[in-house]
Every structure is written in structure tokens, then in C-alpha cells.
Amino acid sequence: MKNFDFHNPTRLVFGEGTIENIGQYVKEYGDKKVLLLYGKGSIKRNGVYDTVVKSLKEAGIDYVEMSGVKPNPVLSKVRETVLLMKKEKVDAIVAVGGGSVLDTSKISAAAYYYDGDPWDFYEKKVKPERALPIYGVLTISATGSEMNSGGVITNEEEKKKWGWGSKYTYPRLSIVDPSVQKTLPKNQTVNGAVDTITHVLEEYFDGTKGTLMQDEFSEGIIRTTMVSVKKLIEDPEDYEARANLAWAATLALNGLNGLGRRGDWASHGIEHSVSAYYDIAHAEGLAMVMPAWMKHVYKEDVDKFARFGEKIFGIMEEDKEKAAVMAIEAYKRFLQEIGAPVSLSERNIGDEHLRAMAKNAMLRGPIGGLKKLHEEDVYEILKLAL
Amino acid sequence: MKNFDFHNPTRLVFGEGTIENIGQYVKEYGDKKVLLLYGKGSIKRNGVYDTVVKSLKEAGIDYVEMSGVKPNPVLSKVRETVLLMKKEKVDAIVAVGGGSVLDTSKISAAAYYYDGDPWDFYEKKVKPERALPIYGVLTISATGSEMNSGGVITNEEEKKKWGWGSKYTYPRLSIVDPSVQKTLPKNQTVNGAVDTITHVLEEYFDGTKGTLMQDEFSEGIIRTTMVSVKKLIEDPEDYEARANLAWAATLALNGLNGLGRRGDWASHGIEHSVSAYYDIAHAEGLAMVMPAWMKHVYKEDVDKFARFGEKIFGIMEEDKEKAAVMAIEAYKRFLQEIGAPVSLSERNIGDEHLRAMAKNAMLRGPIGGLKKLHEEDVYEILKLAL
Structure with missing residues (x-):
């Protein structure tokens, strides 16, 4: 066995009916305005979008939306997300979806504090010193991204699909409600x-x-x-x-x-x-x-x-x-x-x-x-x- | 399966030769003066005491000692520990030993910020709002106390051996070096x-x-x-x-x-x-x-x-x-x-x-x-x- 150094600070909330508390959790940690990040709309069909929005509103959390993250998430969407977040000056990201949405949230959270191109992190030209907090709401169990610091992004132009992560990009809290995966x-x-x-x-x-x-x-x-x-x-x-x-x-x-x-x-x-x-x-x-x-x-x-x-x-x-x-x-x-x-x-x-x-x-x-x-x-x- | 809410913030450093870095870890988190808490002296025989003290000194960490924690740790020792910590105004505890030492460190860390008797926490008369940081150096694997928030203390006078813990009493960092357990x-x-x-x-x-x-x-x-x-x-x-x-x-x-x-x-x-x-x-x-x-x-x-x-x-x-x-x-x-x-x-x-x-x-x-x-x-x- 090799030596190791383990520190996973993500809080995981698991079980049926837990998503309706997302607003309360964001409020508990003191964040007031969030980016609501999601994919191509399945969360509107399975009701998760409505649950999240209702919960954020009830907790008095302001939000702006960015949708359209696709499977095998791409760099162009990351760039678009970071631009919107900078313009809107959000306190945190609420990432609702599967691994693609969570992975997109991680690099975006780090790039929020960086003036250059997000891909620079993947090329190891720059290291993050902080990142926006991420709240995950998982809708498909697969990548484990809800409780780790990593994310895989595809740079379409350069045909590079690479992984990256940092100790700042663990979600602060993730909600896993298996019942929403029934559909x-x-x-x-x-x-x-x-x-x-x-x-x-x-x-x-x-x-x-x-x-x-x-x-x-x-x-x-x-x-x-x-x-x-x-x-x-x-x-x-x-x-x-x-x-x-x-x-x-x-x-x-x-x-x-x-x-x-x-x-x-x-x-x-x-x-x-x-x-x-x-x-x-x-x-x-x-x-x-x-x-x-x-x-x-x-x-x-x-x-x-x-x-x-x-x-x-x-x-x-x-x-x-x-x-x-x-x-x-x-x-x-x-x-x-x-x-x-x-x-x-x-x-x-x-x-x-x-x-x-x-x-x-x-x-x-x-x-x-x-x-x-x-x-x-x-x-x-x-x-x-x- | 029942719903759950999991958050374990302890950083775990595991493997041979890791204890010699304890001073660096304490320094990394900004603590300057610690209580060095240990048991009845086995750490002096197996060399762990010397390793810890040398590491603290090299990192410029000031320390005071409290020894004599016994298996099935007792309330009287907790009281003695808290008194010393208050007098010496330490920033953190370095708990070197097994479950007894770690368990003693947890209630002591919380009681440091409380004027009444430490046992009040066990009787649920009072709840902690903070606790001193704890750095664990484990010398016997058994209780799991190195990576959880709980501790069992015996109130000798009242014949009560009870458990207690709070979200503030997870060790900040624990070192587990299995090689020191060879003896x-x-x-x-x-x-x-x-x-x-x-x-x-x-x-x-x-x-x-x-x-x-x-x-x-x-x-x-x-x-x-x-x-x-x-x-x-x-x-x-x-x-x-x-x-x-x-x-x-x-x-x-x-x-x-x-x-x-x-x-x-x-x-x-x-x-x-x-x-x-x-x-x-x-x-x-x-x-x-x-x-x-x-x-x-x-x-x-x-x-x-x-x-x-x-x-x-x-x-x-x-x-x-x-x-x-x-x-x-x-x-x-x-x-x-x-x-x-x-x-x-x-x-x-x-x-x-x-x-x-x-x-x-x-x-x-x-x-x-x-x-x-x-x-x-x-x-x-x-x-x-x-």
C-alpha cells in the first residue's frame, strides 16, 4: 500500500425528497445570488427544475440561468458560463444535472477568478488560488463528480478531452436524490x-x-x-x-x-x-x-x-x-x-x-x-x- | 436505505514516515502554540514522542505537555487538561496516542471555550459553538477516533461511561503511520x-x-x-x-x-x-x-x-x-x-x-x-x- 493524503470536504445529502431543501442549504452558507447551471432540459421534464427554482425563491436566493451544457461538455460552454457569471457577479454555482454539468461548474468556478482563458488551467499554465462555491444537485449517478474535485472538458477546436481538478473545486455540498432517476x-x-x-x-x-x-x-x-x-x-x-x-x-x-x-x-x-x-x-x-x-x-x-x-x-x-x-x-x-x-x-x-x-x-x-x-x-x- | 447527511472534514495523512511532518502541518494551518497530549508513556518507548517533539521544534511550534491519559479515559483528566490549556492559551491540541487520547482531546477542545464543567456537554446541558483544532497522531488503530467527531469519557464518580461528539470536534488532520504499531x-x-x-x-x-x-x-x-x-x-x-x-x-x-x-x-x-x-x-x-x-x-x-x-x-x-x-x-x-x-x-x-x-x-x-x-x-x- 502506498502512502496517501486524503481530504474530501464535500458535504453529501442523500435520499428521497432532499432536493427541495437546496435553497435552505445555499442560505445556510450565506450565499445570496447564484448561477443556476443545467443541461439540455431533462430537468424540466422530470420536475427537478421546478423543485430547485421553488426552493431558491422560498429561501430568497437570487439566481441567473445558464442552460445547454451537453454530454461530453465543451470548452465553448465553459467560456460562455464564465462570462455570464462575471457579468452577473454571482456568489456561487448551483449545478443541476449529471457529470457534464458538474464538470462544467468546476472549471467555471475556478475561472471566475482568472482573467485569461479557462483552458489555461487544463494546460497547467496557471493554478487556481480559489474558486466559487459549488452546490450540486445530481440527476444521474455515474461520474462521481458530485463528491470529487475533478472535471473533464473537451476543447473542440484542439480535439483535446482532458481532466483537471484542484482542492478548491470540491462541491461544498451535493444533493443526491435517487428517486429522480426513476425516469x-x-x-x-x-x-x-x-x-x-x-x-x-x-x-x-x-x-x-x-x-x-x-x-x-x-x-x-x-x-x-x-x-x-x-x-x-x-x-x-x-x-x-x-x-x-x-x-x-x-x-x-x-x-x-x-x-x-x-x-x-x-x-x-x-x-x-x-x-x-x-x-x-x-x-x-x-x-x-x-x-x-x-x-x-x-x-x-x-x-x-x-x-x-x-x-x-x-x-x-x-x-x-x-x-x-x-x-x-x-x-x-x-x-x-x-x-x-x-x-x-x-x-x-x-x-x-x-x-x-x-x-x-x-x-x-x-x-x-x-x-x-x-x-x-x-x-x-x-x-x-x- | 435511509436518507443521510454526511460531512467528514478530517484530512487523513496515512503511511510510513508521515509523523515527522506533524510540525509542518500545524504550521501550514497557522497554529503557533499547542497542547501536546498523550498517555502513559508508550510513545516515549516507541520513538513517536521524539519524532513529534523534534518536528514541532523544527517548525517553530511552541508546546506544553499533558500526559497520563489512561485507557477508558476519565473526566478528571479532561478537567485537568482544560485547566492547563486555559492557563497556557494554546491554539490547538496535538493528540498523540490511541482512542483514549483522541477522545480526551475532543471534549477538551470544546470545553476550552466553556466556563462550566466539561461533563455538561455529555449531559446535554450545553452545546458547543466552537472547539480548538485537533491534530491527531495515531499510535494504535482501533477506535476510529482519528477520523470522527466522537469521544467516550468515563465519569468515575457517577459511574457513567458515555459517548459524545459534535461537528466541531472532527480532528482537522490526523496522521496514521501503521509502522509505529509494529511494536x-x-x-x-x-x-x-x-x-x-x-x-x-x-x-x-x-x-x-x-x-x-x-x-x-x-x-x-x-x-x-x-x-x-x-x-x-x-x-x-x-x-x-x-x-x-x-x-x-x-x-x-x-x-x-x-x-x-x-x-x-x-x-x-x-x-x-x-x-x-x-x-x-x-x-x-x-x-x-x-x-x-x-x-x-x-x-x-x-x-x-x-x-x-x-x-x-x-x-x-x-x-x-x-x-x-x-x-x-x-x-x-x-x-x-x-x-x-x-x-x-x-x-x-x-x-x-x-x-x-x-x-x-x-x-x-x-x-x-x-x-x-x-x-x-x-x-x-x-x-x-x-
């Missing part, structure tokens, strides 16, 4: 589950030894997610399954699962390059890329892949090498069972940009922790994913 | 493991339904603790086992495990009454009381006890009632295997004060979540524990 379409529920499991696996398969507590934690999150997503495919209104999936998704990326590990994150790196070229859902990209990544790297840690097979799929094969291969196949089958795509071709992606995507994944240098991946490795993985 | 005697390592497992079980067996994620988390902590303590009995210097046990102990009671549950805590309540009458180690009391509590209450949730048997001990018995009984026996056997006492008689406790202890457990009303326990229940449980 999500099946594919979004499935995507949330795949995102959750992938976050866990990016830390689980990193080669660090002596992390039994973390491994147990990881496996618990994965099993909970698998059981819950299957229940939700049967019955999207199952509150307990929604609640367990939601809590698993938050735990998967609030920092705990990665403690004492170095992490790998190569599959995310590769997926970001794929979705810099193709407008696919992030989780779909992960479902396509990760099994291919597994096949490419499993020999670096056969025992861990065998353990994964045993603890998650009950594979008791004694030959570790065989067990590892069986585990990867079982994971792929699970993804297929829940309706996730496991090859690029399922989203009509052919081999035309493989080389460019492989190069794109190297923009910030080689990636990966379990195995350091260079352009050729990524190219091979993408071919395996075809 | 702990076997019984203290075992006690830490029993304390950890009991904390988990007090939330696990509470009757709340729909908590799969929490159950998986609980079971992971328990299995990790069981594996690690057995390794440490074989080899007390096994760093990875120390690290896993330490991290499990922190996770067991930093709040996460109890989220979405109501909790039970009856075994703690009963143990507190036992150790208000007999000077036994807290964990020994828990090892004696909890299996008896299990026997008394398991029919309230046979399925959960059967699940416990399956997930922890691999018991696959189909008859749930039988499986539950087998699980309780297996848990008792595990405690015996690691050398924990499982009956009061093993610590020369007879039936002379059973009634008085049962009454004592009722001082703040009936206890328990899975089953509400009245005086007669506690009396029966104590008889079962004989």
Missing part, C-alpha cells in the same frame, strides 16, 4: 453503471500490492453496481436499487477507492481520444475500450485478474492465466447482458482514425499505471476493440 | 481488531433494509480485519497487514459504514456499563458482550445473521435459522482463535453486579436499534455472557 431511459442507467465500474477498475488494476482493504472495497462497489443495474433494467422505479447504484457511483470516485494506489486510468485516456473524434457517450466508449485494454495488459498482473474473476464472477479456475482470461470474457459478457456496446463497430466506428486517436492519447505523454502505454500499445488496443 | 503487544493488536469489527457490526445488524452497498462495505472491512489480525499474530512487523488493519479501523468508524442505516450500538452501551464497574479493556468487553447480544436478538433479523455467516465464514446452510446460529458460533470461535475473551468469567467477572450494570445501561433510556432493549434484556444478555 431515466435504460441506456443512461446502464451507462452510469458502466462508468461506475470502470472508475473502480481503473484503480483496482494498477499493479499496487498490499491493498486488501481497497480491493474488498472495490469489489463491493462492483458487485453492488452489477446487482443494482440488473434490477433497474427489470424495474426502473425500484428505489432501493436506485439508491444503491447512486451510492456506489459516488463511492467509486470520491477518492476513497484510489487511496494507497497509484491508479492506471489508461482506459479513460483512450476513451477520451475516441470521443474526441466521435460523439459517443463516455460510458459506451469505456465499455468498448476497457475489455480490449484488459486483453492487452493482463499478463502484467495475472493474479489480480484471476482474483477479479473469483470475487466478481465466482470463477474458481486454478490455473491463474486461464482464470484471468475467463474473467475478462465474463466481464465482457456482463457488459453485453446489460446492453452496453463492447466493440467500436457497434457504434459504427471503423479503422479510419485509429492511428490519429492513438497519437491523440499521447498528447500529454505515455499513459497507464499497470503498464505504461505508448502510441503502438494504444493502437493495438483500439484494433482489439474494433 | 504493539499482541493483545493490543487483537483488541484493535475486535473494536474495528464491533464498530462495523453495530451498524450492520440494525434491521435497516435495502443497504446492499453498505453491507458489502461492512463485510469488506470485517474480512480485511480478520485476515490482517491473523497475519499480525504470526508476524507483528508485517507492514502491509498493519496498514490494512489501520485503514480498516479508520473506515469502520469514520461515518461511512453507518450511512443510510439507523445503527444499533446496544453492545457498546452494555460494554460501557460493564467497564464502568470493572477496569477491563473496551474491546475485551465488546468481545464478551456482543456474541451474547447476538444470541439474544438474532431472531429479529434471521436473514441478516445468515448473510453474515455466508459472507464472512462461508456458511452455506439453507435453513436460515440454523445458518444464523452457526454464524454466531463461528464469530465466537474466531474471537477465541485470536485470543479475545468471550465470557465475563475469563476476566473474573461474576454475577455480583449484573443487575446494577443492567440498570446502569438504562441511564439514558432503552438502548438498541435492531431490538429495543430494556433492563431485563440487558440482564439476560449479561447472564448469557457469564
